[in-house]
Amino acid sequence: MIDKTLAGVFKVVTDEAAANPAFGKRMEDVLAKFARDYAEKQVAERRIGDFHPFIEYRKGAEAFEAQLTKLDAKELRAIIDRHKLDPALALKGKVSKKALASHIVEVARKRSERDAKLFEY
Amino acid sequence: MPPRTVSVVNMKGGVGKSTTVASLAETLAVEGVRVLVIDLDPQSNVSMMLAGPERWVELRQKGKTIDDYFNQFVQTDSHPKFLRDCLAYEVGDVSGEMRLDLLISTPEFRYIERHALEKWVKQAFDVRQIGNRFAKLTQAAIDSVQDSYDLVLFDCPPGISIFAEAAIELSEFIVIPTIPDYISRLGIFSFRKRALRSMEQRRFTEDRIWTLITKYEASNTLHQSEAALLKDQFNVFETRIPQTEQIARAAEWFDAKRTLDQKYGEATNVIRRFAGEFREKVGLI
Known part of the structure; x- marks a missing residue:
């Protein structure tokens, strides 16, 4: 039918x-x-590829930020989409490359800090 | 040589602890390893998987259970028993010559812990001392059958019971089945420090605590991401146990004996690979 x-x-x-x-x-x-x-x-x-923001952040925040500056906006978006880093859609619409990178760093930092506390559980 | 002692544990329920114990025990037994499974979980899942419901009922009626064994140390009016008299011999529904035995659990097992606490706390023991006492009693029980086995596997209940703590206390290795998602991962953190402390007290290192990724869905990006993170933070087995219908179905007892391949279907290779990795890690080569 x-x-x-x-x-x-x-x-x-x-x-x-x-x-x-x-x-x-x-x-x-x-x-x-x-x-x-x-x-x-x-x-x-x-x-x-296998770039994992939380793992890379754990290796060092500064090096992680430096890595992100080498990526273009589409690649930053791909990281955000793959790891669901923007569930509240705060980055909807046209957003600068710098804002995308800052968002990724912020989410990775928070996750890393939460995990560090869990290790002291 | 005394058997290797391994606890399969996670605070979180539903991560595949009993499924891991049953499939690992059967695979190793088929390969010629002499395995004793001790079910510490009152849910009795691994007991049902390996003994089948009818035999489980029969063993309960005969008083061949973990509750009956430990009750003798808690209720002084009960008859003395040897571990060897409480075991279920030649369990499992997989065909072949093998040595796979089991100490079954029952829902009443939870009362043993409660009675022990009531009784021994009145006698001024603290919870830690009660845990140590159970660890010693369990170790003595294993020592009494040590010549018969190469491996003793403890299936621990979710949450931390005194018996789970005792198992961790006397285990040489710990396997933590974990679904690669946020909540299941929390289950590792909640007892990791406790396990590490226990290992360190016995001069063991962290390389005796291994995480096993279970119910893995290769196309699920959350699973991919969390599995990578687990690997970055913990010792993780290379083998990942997939979420498959056949593994879930294998939990149901089947009266006719079947081969490992018939039981686990397409997942058999993964289960064999995990068993191989496990043998290498715990030194059962």
Whole structure:
């Protein structure tokens, strides 16, 4: 049932894209942007690899901050997304690279301090 | 040579302590290691897994339980018993020639601790001394059967009971099963200092306390992140026990004997790998 319904919906869209060049162009633009954003996100995720903010912070706060300055905004975003460092979405919208890096440092610092207390449990 | 003594412990419940004990005991027994499992958890999960519900009921009726064994030291009117007379021999539903024995627990086991506290506190013992007393009694019990086993595995209850403390006190190694998430990790911290102190008093080092990552989901980014953090902060086994249906199903007793591969399915290789790592760490090669 659902497969036939979806096939019907897609046929309406493809027919419109073929018959209406303006609509077709807008569809192309939207899909191209999605592909570009997705590819960039993938590249950033690959570049950060196994970089773990909490582990790196434990090695030394200053060295950690220095490491972050070498990363671009997309890579910083990838770290934040991968480790869910912004659950309250405080960094929603356009945020500077410096603010992203500061946020990561702050979250890592708090986690490290909490863990240090746990070791004294 | 006396058997290796290992406690499987975590303050947090549901992290896979009993599952770890049962699968490790069966795998090692299949490989020829002579294993005695001592169930210290009144929930009796590992007893049910290794003896099966019918035999567990039968053993209770015959008074062959850990409660019956320790009761003789708490209630003076009870009959003296030897550990060897309380054991369930040749347990497990895995096929093959093996030596895998068990001291079962029952829900009544929690009363032994309560009675001991009531009685010995009145006699001016403090909780620490009562813990030491149980540790000595347990050690003496193990000594009485030491020629029969290469390994004694304690399945400790969640939380810290006097018996769990006693097990830690006399264990040469501690295995801490942990799900790699924030709350399960807290379970390690809550008794780590206690375990470390016990190890240090016996001139052992921290390399005898090992964390085992359990219920691991490889595609879960929280698990990936917390597992990396655990590895950075503690001694962690390389092998991670995955969250699989087959491991969960293996907890249910099956009347017909089956091979390890039939019991654990695709997870058998992981369980064997963990057993290999465990043998290396505790010196059971």
